[in-house]
Amino acid sequence: MKIAIGGIATESCTFSPLPTRLEDFRIMQQGDTQFEALYPFLADHPGVDFHGTITAKAMPGGPVEASAYATLKNSLLAGLRGLLPVDGVYLDMHGAMNVQGMDDAEGDLIGAVRELVGRDRPIAASYDLHGNVSQRIMTKLDIISGYRTAPHIDTIETRARTLSLLLRCLRAQTRPYKAFAQIPIGLPGEKTSTEWQPGKDIYAAIPGEIDGEKVWDATIQVGYVWADEPRMTACAIAIGSDESAIIQAANRLAQRFWDRRAEFQFGVDALSVDDCIRRALAVEAGTVLISDSGDNLTAGGPGDVTALLQRALVLQPPDLVLAGITDAAAVRACLDAGAGSEVSLALGGKLDNRNSQPLPVRGEVEFIKADADNPQVVLRLGGIRVLLSARRTSFQRRQQFLDLGIIPERHAIIAVKIGYLVPELKAMATGGSFLALSPGAVNQDIAALPFQRIQRPCYPFDADMSWTPNAQLV
Numbered sequence: 001m002k003i004a005i006g007g008i009a010t011e012s013c014t015f016s017p018l019p020t021r022l023e024d025f026r027i028m029q030q031g032d033t034q035f036e037a038l039y040p041f042l043a044d045h046p047g048v049d050f051h052g053t054i055t056a057k058a059m060p061g062g063p064v065e066a067s068a069y070a071t072l073k074n075s076l077l078a079g080l081r082g083l084l085p086v087d088g089v090y091l092d093m094h095g096a097m098n099v100q101g102m103d104d105a106e107g108d109l110i111g112a113v114r115e116l117v118g119r120d121r122p123i124a125a126s127y128d129l130h131g132n133v134s135q136r137i138m139t140k141l142d143i144i145s146g147y148r149t150a151p152h153i154d155t156i157e158t159r160a161r162t163l164s165l166l167l168r169c170l171r172a173q174t175r176p177y178k179a180f181a182q183i184p185i186g187l188p189g190e191k192t193s194t195e196w197q198p199g200k201d202i203y204a205a206i207p208g209e210i211d212g213e214k215v216w217d218a219t220i221q222v223g224y225v226w227a228d229e230p231r232m233t234a235c236a237i238a239i240g241s242d243e244s245a246i247i248q249a250a251n252r253l254a255q256r257f258w259d260r261r262a263e264f265q266f267g268v269d270a271l272s273v274d275d276c277i278r279r280a281l282a283v284e285a286g287t288v289l290i291s292d293s294g295d296n297l298t299a300g301g302p303g304d305v306t307a308l309l310q311r312a313l314v315l316q317p318p319d320l321v322l323a324g325i326t327d328a329a330a331v332r333a334c335l336d337a338g339a340g341s342e343v344s345l346a347l348g349g350k351l352d353n354r355n356s357q358p359l360p361v362r363g364e365v366e367f368i369k370a371d372a373d374n375p376q377v378v379l380r381l382g383g384i385r386v387l388l389s390a391r392r393t394s395f396q397r398r399q400q401f402l403d404l405g406i407i408p409e410r411h412a413i414i415a416v417k418i419g420y421l422v423p424e425l426k427a428m429a430t431g432g433s434f435l436a437l438s439p440g441a442v443n444q445d446i447a448a449l450p451f452q453r454i455q456r457p458c459y460p461f462d463a464d465m466s467w468t469p470n471a472q473l474v
């Protein structure tokens, strides 16, 4: 059996002014190299011949430049063409890519793969759970399976499950039926985590819908709300050998999601920037984490909005680490000045000039990490330390702080440009955590975003709407 593997994965905030360019993509896998780290489960399938096309991933950001997408797509298709004939294709996707001038980028890519391999070869895709799925995607794919956790701790498991479903198709020489129910709900990930209710119950119900025969697999997509495109919704999907069983399963999952829509709330206290800092200052022991959620890099925020820093400079907390601000010019100026020097800078506000403007500061260059690819600097402004990076950097791991001479547990307040806390950040938050409702491209006040193209009615924009799930075979 010969399987081709590839994919293009990113999450695109259409409200971000910062486009995602070709150089923002990392080629994770090309040809037959670097398979093991990404897909360690391939070894569980001896006798199957796996070949790579190209797997490209970019950090969440603004819409992908059309030329960048065309380059990656052509490269994936060229790789695939060189492998033909293949028995099946596995695509490692995210599901919320937006390409400038194009709706439904995944639909375009998957459609092109379908065109190339023909109708007889099964195509399977694994998704994040923040993907926006279209009818076209469902039609072109044979198998789709999404994460069941947010924060995402089941990425490898999801990829492995998707591949197993593809191999099952090939071994049994069959295809599953697919049921698809779009759910007219658009909510931020910070309200729909699977760590608290109702996301926890809604996702916990998925395995109970799968019997391995009539229903092979089921998926709920929360969707990605910062995308002003017609396909932006949540959805429920079930695949299997029994048409009515999968329709019922998808409808039950969709109905449960809908019934509990009003319960989706932030998992921690969500407050203004000032209130977050004040509340954190009142905590007597431990380290308090503040999510600077409006500029959350992991949801597509550019990463240089200075609103939180601006307020911190006014409120003057005695010990706050801000991780961080992306500013290549400021980093360059600090490197030129050298560790221990005083520098005057106009910080941030260059990438996201809609939500921020450069903030004049004067401080001390406390630490330099002279990495060639992404130099970083700790800039000290009294009790405030700002972690500056030349490239967009999401601080999610303890080691990233240690690399900059910051021992997280020794600091009273750490502000991170993130939404919900990923496991390592959560472990740091010994004094608790707050979510700052800060400005930015991915700010949590979604009702105030200038949507023009999403399907209406949609909850919570049309709060009083009624709806009944109506899963369709696709």
Ligand SMILES: [Zn+2]
Binding pocket: 128, 129, 130, 152
């Ligand atoms: Zn996600």
